[in-house]
Each structure stands twice: as C-alpha cells, then as structure tokens.
Amino acid sequence: MRVFIVLLLLFICAGCWDKREINQLAIVNIAGADKDPKTGELTAYYQVINPTGIASKQGGTSSAPVYTFKINEMNFGRLAGRTSMIMPRQFFTPHIQCYIVSESFAKQGILEFINFIERDPDRRTNVDFVVTDSPLADIMYSYTALERVPGKYIRSVMDMHARTFHKHLFPSRLRDVARAVSLSQPIIIPILHYSGVQSSSKTDRLESIQASKNSLTFTDGAVFQHAKMVGRVEEDTKRLNYLLNGQLKVTSNTLEVNGSSVVVEAQDIQVHRKYELAESPPRLVMNIKAVLRVVENNQTVPMNLENLTEIEAAYNKELKEKIDRFITLTHEKSWDLLGIQDEGIGEENWKNFEIDVLIQSTVEGIGNTSTTYQ
DSSP: OHHHHHHHHHHHHHOOOOOHTTTTTEEEEEEEEEEEETOEHHHEEEEEEEEHHOOOOSSOOOSSSEEEEEEEEGGGGGGHHHHHHHOOOEEEOTTOEEEEEHHHHHHHHHHHHHHHHOOTTSSSSEEEEESSSSSSSHHOOOOOSSSSHHHHHHHHEEEEEETTGGGGGGGGGGHHHHHHHHHHHHSEEEEEESSSSSSOOOOOOOOOOOOTTTTTEEEEEEEETTHHHHHHHEEHHHHHEEEEEOOOOOOOEEEEEEEEEEEEEEEEEEEEEETTSSSSSOOEEEEEEEEEEEEEEOOOOOHHHHHHHHHHHHHHHHHHHHHHHHHHHHHHHHHHTOOOOGGGGOOGGGOOOEEEEEEEEEEEOOOOOSOOOO
C-alpha cells in the first residue's frame, strides 16, 4: 500500500522529468527594464540561464553561463509575447532572482511595472529589486567574478547584507516597494553600480586578479515615494534610515577618543518608539540601545572602566549628531522617513513633532588586550 501511494504521488507531482524538458525552458535569472522618457518605449533585458554553461567543468569546452536578450515594446503586456520571436525556448520567469530598473525609469515612476508583475501568479514580487545608476546595458551584459550567474551574485551580496538586519530581512524586494505605495513613509532601495569602463560581456574580461575593476557594487540609496524615485541618499544615510526604523541590528563606527581613532561595532541594536500626543508640541521619543565591541583601538591609554565610559559617550554623541542631521534632511526634502504620518498624524503636522533621542550603549567586548603595544 505504501509503495502504491508513493507511485501515485510521483504521477501527481509536476516537474521537469528529464534534461530535455529543462532545455526547453528559457529560465530567466534577471530582468531589467528601462523607459524612454520622451516616447514611452520600454526596453526589457532578460538574462537567461544556459544549463550547459552552468554545468561545464574545468578542461571541458567553455560555454557562457547566461545569455541576455533585449526587447523593445510600448507596453509590458506585449513583452512576453515577443520573446517567442527571439528565444528558441519557452519563456519561464518563476525562478527569477532580481529585477533591475534604470534610474531614469525609476524617476518616471514604476507603478505600472509593479501592477504588471502583481497580476500574473507566475511572476513574483518577493525577489530583490534594485536601481542602477549605470547604463542598464552595461549591467545586463556583464559577467561577475566568483559567481558564474550574475543573478546569483546579486542575490548572494544581498544575503550578506541581510545578516546585519533583524530577522535577516533586507528591505529591498519589489514587494517592499509595492507595500509602500499606500504609505506616506518613503522606502530606500539600494543602487547598483558597474565599476568598469565597458561591460564584461566576455568571460575573458574576468581573467584578472583585480576582481573589483569590472564588477557590480552597491553604493547609495534610491528614495521611493508612491513607487516613484524622488531622490538619492548616501550610504551612511541609507543605513541610518534602516537603523531608526528598527531594521538594522549591526553597524560599524569610527570614533575619536582621547585624540585617537577607535573603531567599534554596534551589535544587537534595539529601537523603541513612544508617541506622546498629549504634549504640546507633540513628541516622539526614541530609545536606542546598543552593545559595542571594540574592533580597533589606537589609544595609548589603558582600557579601564573610565576609558570604556569615554568610548560609550563618544558613540552616543556621534550617533546623536547623525540623527539630528538625518531629521533635518527629512524636513528639507519633505521625506517622512520615520513614518510619523502613518501613525495618524496629518501631513501638515508631522514636521512640528519634537523628536527626543535617548541613546544607551554598553561596551562588552574589548579584545584580548586592554592596552596597545608601544
């Protein structure tokens, strides 16, 4: 009876039964989109996995791990149909790793793109989404070091970033942008940059020990409000935004203590908010707690209790100054990055909130020595 049930389940389960069926699919790994601001014409790039290239071994015939197809159309609905004219395999998107849009397209607004993805169950919004400030063609026509498939390269870098976030959730998915459409709080998405002069469209361009010369790197952040890019922030501001919204749990900071530099890693960062609406003016109290670990210490004084207190005070002071500049930025740009309006506060009142920031840090790790070698 057990054998019969197993055989029955095998017949019911759908899947790729042999290599021939897999090779009939054009498995899309990355999709990129650009839009001409004058004509509205869409340019879509689909990076398709080549199973033969992925499985190639040393000593065998080399083959490209992916191929990129380019399609031009006036609307998203016609793109999938056009793939049958240039792809000899069935267009397949359920395994897509990342969506990439150009900075120009992002500034025009991507609400139409989000709605198109959401309407089809075969297309997923629970995948990484980034904006590129480099020519989209350079991104889509480039191979990557260490990871043969560029989509896996981007996903792996994202996963490395996610380790410093609570619940290992990096807020960079297309779904996160879609959820923020109905909110007043903007969302910040990573910006992808290509560091080379020209695209690495051939694998021989990667045969160099300088892995960062022609590579994909994440730089600043794109600020999205209602599915439209409204500005750009630097890396430090992007990470501070994640911290204040209770998403980031680990940061690295360089402090000046007793005239020398001290590098600390803030761990297990906790942010608690309390709204005091009955006060005049109303206020938001933010309590921030962090555990500090000394990574590098260039002081000549011993790390006694007094010195540890100085390190904690330096961290608290620096973080408070950064937060003050961050709040000033939100007012100048009219970006409610703290999401005050989404707590029921009117659009005309959120800038009037007094924001009190209380920071409590504790040094718990100083390494194996309390003083530096002289």
